[in-house]
Amino acid sequence: MIEWIQATTADWDWATFWPELLGKAAGVLTGILLSWFLLIRRRLKSMNRLRSGDSDDVLFQAHYLHPLPETADASHLPSPPPSGVPDNRDQPPRAHYQLLFRNVAEKQTVPQIYDNPAAAELVKSLGDETSLNQPILPTQDTIGFEVINDAASWMSGASATSANSRDVWLFCMTAEDRQVVRKRCVRCFLIRPADLKRFHDWDWCRQNVTVERPWHWFRIVALHRVARLYADQCRMYSVADKATAMPLVDAQAGHRRIMALSLGLIADERPVSKPVVIDWDLQSKSPLGSQLTLQPGAWPDELVESA
Template identity: 45%
Template sequence: MPNLVEWFSSLQWDRVLPELVGKSLGFLAGFAASWFLLFRQRLNAIARMQSGDSDDFIFQMHRLWELPHQANECVLLFRNVAPKTTLNDLYDNIAVRDFLKEVAENTSLDNPVLKTEGTLGFEVLNDAMGHIAGLLAITPFKRETWLFVMTCEDRQVVRKKCIRCFLIRPDDLNRFLDWDWCVKHVQVEKPWHWFRIVALHRIACVWKGEQEMAQAESDMARDGDMPLVDRQVRHDRIRMISVGLNDGERPIGDPHRIDWESHVDKLQQLGLTLAKPSAMPERDPEPAEAIAE
């Protein structure tokens, strides 16, 4: 005990106390800053979720289901065909993530296709195609030719803004090229799915342009040309892929005919003049079950 008292008395308290207090305050300040940053990060994550912004990557199949006993009448079906993943999980390169976020922000309902130009865009598109092709390689369904396109729809018309990779048969996408036919003959499972018909119509227009450009390039190409890397500077953003998907999907509930007249103003605000009230079909009355809901 005397030794302990003597040790305490020998300490230079004029130096010990300031150091002890300084280090304690530094520790408390670091702890408070770390807690604040984690708390702020959590608040930002909640705010992003509430605003609809997301880094999710979703793969969706689209098909037109012919309504029985109604000639030339179809219902648009779209279903998720793979587990949801994220931008960070799919691309480990930080620069690629930043590139995708930038091109996603530059999309709109008028042009929902991601502008994946250049060699970097070519590789980004190939990686996404390879991912879904690998996931669907073990399905028991018959393989068919589908079209693959990376999209990000306008935040003004969708609840959740994220990158969606569409899969659709070439024949079905070709039918979406005729906007008058879309307005008159395509129904949906839910009334708010109208924006997906607009997106598919715009994608069909892009596909037609790419086909015409590919044909022009094919006419000018020589058989002896090598597939050089420089060819990736301009590549098709809508690509063909061979996968097997369930062909037995059916509509959920009664289909809805879209009241396009109510969306004319919204489309015009977005810079789209696709439909006119005079060209729109009359709206069918809603089923009694839907009215009750």
Template identity: 50%
Template sequence: MQFVTDWFWSLQWERLVPELIGKALGFLSGFAASWFLLFRRRLNALQRMQSGDSDDFIFQMHHLSPAADHDEDVVLLFRNVAPKTTLNDLYDNEAVRDVVKKIADQTTLDDPILKTEGTLGFELLNDAVGHIAGLLATTPFPRKAWLFVMTCEDRQAVRKKCVRCFLIQPADLEKFFDWDWCQHHVQVEKPWHWFRVVALHRIACAWKSEQQIAIEESSRSRELDMPLVDKQVRHDRVRVLSLGLNEDECPIGQPHRIAWNSHLASLEAMGLQLTTATSKTNNDANDANVSTATNHAANDPKLLD
């Protein structure tokens, strides 16, 4: 006991006390900083969840089911066809993830398709196509042609912001090109699904434009062209895949007819260009008349005066 007492009084308390206090304060400061950063990280994650912002990738099949109350009407169904994945899981390159986030933020309801331009955009699209094609390679359903589109819908209309990859059959997307048909013959499972009808209409218009460009390019001689795969100046954002998906899905509950009168004003304010088959036919006819008149004027000098 005397030895312990002597040792206790022989300590240099003028140095020991400040060191103990300093180490204790350093430990407490580090603990508080770690707790604050962890707490802040959890708050940010919770805020992102509540605001609807996420890095999810969702693959959805779109199918038109006949409506029970009217022979000419259809019900738009969309179902997830693959497990939800994330941006980090799909792309292992951090720089590529930043590009995907950037082009996803640039989409609008008028143009919901991701602008995958150039070589990098070509590879981004190919990776997503390969991912879903591999997941659905062993399904028991008969294979058919499906169109694949990477989209990110406008946050003004949707609750959750994420990359949604649409799958839809060409014949079904062809129908969405006519806005009059969309308004009068498409029903939905939930009233707030009206934005998906608009998105599919705009995708159909973009698909038509790509088809027209492809026709114009095929008419030109490409005998002297070199396969510049590393350039990819232009590529189709709407891809065709051979997939087997379940088309026997039925509507959940009673389908809803969209009250478009309550949405058209906001759509016009966004600057959406809604195309109808009639207006498209008239525009084509006007273009043809202008072309004919121009040719006649070129052949008749009096018309040029």
């Protein structure tokens, strides 16, 4: 064996062999170390995103106004009022509904909904421009129409084979809570027109709606702002479309940011906790609450719903 090795390596240029061997070994080790570093860095970035709540998720959530009994336990009412103010805690609460919202489709990511990278990047950037006062994605022009249309089409396809009876649901894309809750992602709201119209009046919201968790007051504010924007949209599109209107020319430049869809979703839901009454006076004094635009006034009778 030794003689065979000696015979094989007799003509080798050792002055060249060792530098090449060491150079290639160094290159392989460097590649392994760089790959390991990039893998660890990628994992750390993913962990940081998870901790911060940053996400590419797209959630499809239906909203329900669950009627409450006429007589309710007063244990969930606010604390006793100050001295000199009548204590009405023994009376039934004025709230008549509990707001419930549930995921009604499989969670997706932005790249799964949008195969076009430009559209996916646009959705992420528009989400950063929203706020609790303006929760709906500020889409514009043709590409904005395509952003909404693709998500609405995905939702329609997901419920196409549903056994539930179909009803008209309003669909809008929001990121209303990017600055106020843990998970920052795109949320596609689904709500029936009659329910959304009720949220138009802030006095009605604060007097009649309870929630399942104290921090869900964000969603009441978001639905109020959606209802207000929906009323503006109905005013804008109160005139019937012209017979010569073309979707590629007329509809997309100033498109509807709230769309009407026929979907087979669950008609009603059940709460998972007792109603929580929000102390709106306290919330209005907070730094965030003082910046909100909350407007009283019922849905205008003259507005014709425009799909």
